[in-house]
Amino acid sequence: MDLSATFYFVAVTAVLITGISKSGFGGGLGVMSVPLMSLYVAPQFAVAVLMPILLAMDFIIVWKYRAHWNRRVVSMLLPGAAVGLAVGGITFQWMSADVIRFAIGVLALLFVGQFVLAQRRERAPATSSTFAIFGLGALSGFASFVAHAGGPPVKGILLRQNMDKSVFVGTNTMFFFAMNAVKTLAYGAIGQFSQESISVSFVLAPMLFVGIGLGLFLHRFLAPAVFIRLVYGFLFLAGSKLLFDSAGIIWTEWIAIARY
Template sequence: MLTTLPTAFFFVAALTVVLTGISKSGFAGGLGVMQVPILSLFVTPQFAAAVVMPILLIMDIWIVWHYRRHWQGRVVAMMLPGAFAGLALGAIGFSWMSAEVIRLAVGMMALMLVAGFVLLGPPAARSRATPAPVVFSLGAVSGFTSFIAHAGGPPVKGYLLSQNMEKSQFVGTNTMFFFVLNAIKTAAYAGMGQLSWGSLQVSAIIAPMLVVGIFLGTYLHGRLDQSSFVKLVYGFLALTGVKLIWDSAPMLLGA
């Protein structure tokens, strides 16, 4: 398998790992949604997802340790029941659900959250207690879209931003939530035969680049004030939404 992959694939894969490491360790993710679509230019989406999965899990373990004193267990506990339900539904629908439809819907959700920020101002000016059923639903949407299309970030980030967390707590809470999800997804992917010896070999080759990404992400995180951090997170959310819509809309229109 390795000998059939072009050199450009490994260069691009390494770059996406660095960008994802910066995004996840410094700003609670966003750019990671680009990994599978970009790698799919060289390999099948299934193989790309299999390559990315263990790297995401390793990143999460590292970042969880770094932010182990900066996360809100109450928030994670509130969202996990819905996320577990969403993961189960995602596993059931994995073989027949259209990933393009899911990506389009999540992309539109992300842009709606950004529009709310632009039009209504930062969450501090309009935050309210979120009802438990809404939190459960957001967790379920995140779990479902994460399993089907690796796009579970926007619902969670929208909720966390509404909680007015300090930036390190935001990153730590987001990472802890997705660490649990990614651990379950990795086991599920392995059980469903998505992981292979070839995909694990590729993962092992590009995984060292996550050290660079995580170092840069934590460095930048420590040098941003809270206001700039929130704006940057919303910026990543906007990029995520545009990327998801850009990838999915042409496929749906051409179907």
């Protein structure tokens, strides 16, 4: 595969934003990483490249926030996440690249819509039912497996716990560390990693330290709302582009199948 300089620029940007988001603001903004990289490579290749980087990030951030996380919340989310990971693992290899691009584009725009709606609601803490927690955990697990986009579905649960910002980041990181460890094993089992994907991961790896360092710095000084609004704008553009590129191809394929 001949990877362009533009791809590497976008991939570096994606790793930086993911590192800043995970270490500074409890993740969530990493949802744009796969959509951005999928503009230039197959989504399956994008998730394989990012997997070792995300796991390395988790190791570092878990150590940083090891004394600041809520065990009860993590234990509530993990059962649903396990179901979502299983469904993602079963369906991932059967989907064409364009179908996954389309699905990721839809997820991206849904996450943007979720964010916009959340800004219009009161931010008073609220309780969530066991069913809602299980369902959001499952959605997070599925989105995480197919697109490393599991952050936004669990944001609502975490935000309702009225946590200190450091506990919020630590809890989010512990949850995704558990999921990413399982995903790494699953990707290896289904042959998702290749020599090329690992080589690209190695090239991008230094950027994860820069992203984490910037995130820890911004965690202390920058208002999260400013950063989040900016990146969700880019997420909207990336999701729209993925839908525009894939919808026409999928529609053409469906018409051909129907005629056949």
